[in-house]
Amino acid sequence: MDSPLRVVELFAGIGAQATALENLGIPHECIISETDPHAIAMYEAMHGKTENLGDIRLVEHLPDCDLATWTFPCQSISIAGHMEGMVEGSGSKSSLGWEAIRLFRDAVERGRPPKFLLMENVRAILSKKNKNEFKRMVDALTEIGYSSTWGILKAKDFD
Secondary structure, three states: OOOOOOEEEEOOOOOOOHHHHHHHOOOEEEEEEEEHHHHHHHHHHHHHHEEEOOOOOHHOOOOOOOEEEEEOOOOOOOOOOOOOOOOOOOOOOOHHHHHHHHHHHHHHHHOOOOOOOEEEHHHHHHOOOOOOHHHHHHHHHHOOOOOOOOOOOOOHHHO
């Protein structure tokens, strides 16, 4: 049997990415980065005890993995939130996405990059206010050797 997919879920929340892998029947092992105690409790109730790296700002190196997911906080870009934006270094919750980019750069420099990256967020990431910073993220990933494809998916179109 093949070894399980090694996954790091940055900003794991309750583990939507792990749930998707489970629903698809893909054997996997997860390490998470999450700070919200309620989300951590729910994650572990759903997926079992899981190694947690904690605050992404304090993580020095991304653990070796095949897939890294990064569902960074949307409160600063969502129309339902504060709309502070996601500019790198701004201190907004959504600017924490840049911490994932930092870890990906480091992994590439150390010769241990994830094979695949999966980012999920809200539609407002492509709004007039946020689209340039989103483009900067995509460009940063291109600079370190990743190719990106993105699109807007509607939950109602999926079971």
